[in-house]
Amino acid sequence: MLKIKDLHVYYGGIHALKGLNINVPHNKIVTLVGANGAGKSTTLRSVMGLVKSTSGTVIYNDKDITNKKTKDIVLQGVVMVPEGRRIFPNLTVEENLTLGAYTRRSKDSINKDMKWVYELFPILKDRLWQKAGTMSGGEQQMLAVGRSLMTKPKLLMMDEPSLGLAPLIVKDIFDIIKEIHKEGVTILLIEQNAKAALEIADYGYVLETGTIVLEGNGIDLLNNDKVQKAYLGE
Template identity: 55%
Template sequence: MLKLHKIHTKYGHIEALKGIDIHVKEGEIVAIIGANGAGKTTTLNTISGILKPVAGTIEYMNHDITKWPTDKIVAEGLIQVPEGRQIFPLLTVKENLMMGAYLRKDKLEVANDLEMVYNLFPRLKEREKQLGGTLSGGEQQMLAIGRALMSKPALLLLDEPSLGLAPIIVQNIFKIIVDINKKGTTIMLVEQNAHMALSIAHRGYVMETGKIILEDDAKALLNNDEVKSAYLGGH
């Protein structure tokens, strides 16, 4: 479904991605783990078209999207939930969600998807008329994911969904990510909480300083001694 081949991305003269290869099959949850500054967010931003690679190719659904503008990528169902949520603080919960459906013309389907999001996140239904900026961190994360789902993603890119959230909220968010995947959305997940990410993923990649250093089934990575000592607190 998605294939990155020898992708190099730079910030000015600094090479942030050094020729990475990643693939995602339809129906998978694929996790990318690694320390801060490893290049995880850069990878997602490069896939989304926010950053343009200086070399390499990105294929999505058999299209070469390497040079596509972001809006065209979004229209094809490749949707990113950015790090730090980036909701619209002065819009209501419902208005934020409807921004996700901005490109869609299928009014009836949009209404159905709104109900689907409210079923996944009952808290958002309760807070429908509240301003986004007045929500808690966990609720804002739910809103950011809900807004992305309103775009009808085929592939959902999630950047640090657990960031700054209490453990109980994190468990809830990850349970919902699994539900979204079971309903047919393929997911690529960038996450510092390596244990949580690998426990729900099918496959995983480990990044260090702009390179992929390991790729394996998620269960194998959870049991890998190097991964354990570096990213799972040794347990």
């Protein structure tokens, strides 16, 4: 579904991505783990056209989307849940979710997906008229994921969905990711919480300073000695 080939990205004089190669098959969960500054967020931002690559290609469903306009990439079904949630704090929960569906026209389809979001996140249904900025961090993360689902993504990319959340909320978020995947959504997950990410991933990549240093099935990476020492504290 998504193929990143020999991607190079520079930030000023910093070579952020150094010939990145990643494959995200249809209807799989793929995770990209690594420390701060490894280039994980840059990877997603490059796919979305928010950061321009110097060379290399991004192929989505056999179409070259390298450095295309973000709005055109979204219209093809590629959606990102950004790090830090980036909800609209002065708008209500319902208004945030409605904005997620801005590219869509069918009211029946939108209402159906709104119902699905409320089934995934019952707390959001209870807070319809609450200003998003007054919600807890975990609730805001749920809203950010819900808003992205209202776009009806085929490929959902998530940037550090567990960042700053309490352990119990982290478990809820990862359970929701599995539920979204069951509905046929392909997922590319960026995470510092390597254990949680690799436990649910079909395939994983380990990124260090812009370079893939390890890759393999999620469970194999979870049991890899190097990964355990570097990212799992074992």
